[in-house]
Amino acid sequence: MGFGLVVRFVAHDAAAAHAFDRLARETLEQIRAMEPGTLVSINHAVPDQPRVRVFYELYADREAFEEHERQPHVRRFLAERGQYLESFEVTFLDEIDGKGSATCTA
Structure with a gap:
């Protein structure tokens, strides 16, 4: 079953948001x-909120997410992101069903 998360990041200012985007890229x-095992990982800008970024991530399953978290590039991101951010909020998601989802076969 698919596993995902949404993270809302608020940068200190527009320059910090752009630096965060470089780190994310x-x-x-x-x-x-x-x-x-990482099926989707997207950094989104929010119209009319230049300091806000939203990540949407979808994994094949919880183990794929845990493997993702162990990767050196992810550990670097997690260690360095704080210098650019005022705040962030993580929402974990357990998939039920959907088009293009990890559980959808058609």
Whole structure:
């Protein structure tokens, strides 16, 4: 069953938001190349809120998420993100059903 999360980040200012985006981009490059169990990992900007970013992440299962968390590029992201952020909030998601979901076969 799929496992996911949504994270809302608030940067200190617009410059910090752009620096956060660079860190996220570097991390996402490694996620794409090295994490087959990470099905979706997207950094979103929020219209009219230049300091806000929202991550949406979907994993094949909880073990894929745990493997993701062990990766050096993710550990670097987690260690460095704080310098850019005023706050963040994580919401974990257990998949029920959906189009393009980990459990959908058609």
